[in-house]
Amino acid sequence: MGVTIVWVEDEQALLEEGIRYLQMEGFEVHGAASFDEAVQHIESHRPSLLLVDWMLPGGASGIDLCKRNANEWRLPVIMLTAKGDEFDKVLALELGADDYMAKPFSLRELTARIKAVLRRAERGAGQVSGPETSSESAIVRRGELTIDPDRYVVEKNGVPVDLTRTEFMLIWQLAQHPGRVYTRAHLMEAALGDDYLGFERTIDSHIRNVRRKLEDNAAEPKYVLTVYGVGYKFG
Structure with a gap:
């Protein structure tokens, strides 16, 4: 089955050029210029990935679309x-975006980013088998946390925590090896794969979000610890 993309963009010239380019790369692409049009395409075509412009006409923005997508x-x-x-990059990642590109960008790089995000999503989906097949082993x-890679679920005191795919992969990698120190580059490669094209510092944004969701006090974490000058470890 081919890859279907919904691209939400209010710059008509960029949208048309981008759709032509991605179609030549083998993707099926549906363009939308507003929040409402994007929702219609998403529910009609069930795409594999969304490209979302931050600023959209009307009352709802790309951030609103990200929030709805996360839920x-x-x-x-x-x-x-x-x-x-x-700040804008951090906000996008905290709202569940898998990657972030600032305009202007090359369509060649965009294509590479799309392929990298899809590979990461495919690896993550391969771990999801459903509750009925979850392997206890x-x-x-770890403490109050239960991390189940078969169901792709993290629970704190029995209550599911809403993590993005990237956040789950990071906490899963760290929790498997308590005390082991990961540099940002090593953590990116181990948790997300060597095709991750983001900047190393985007890991900091994801870690802040993980702490906000998992820790009792994100300012004094007990699970995801910073090793200053090196990277992170699971406490």
């Missing part, structure tokens, strides 16, 4: 935006 469709997302500062228990 409803859970599709891989690449944010595309003219906003390029660190695969489950990792």
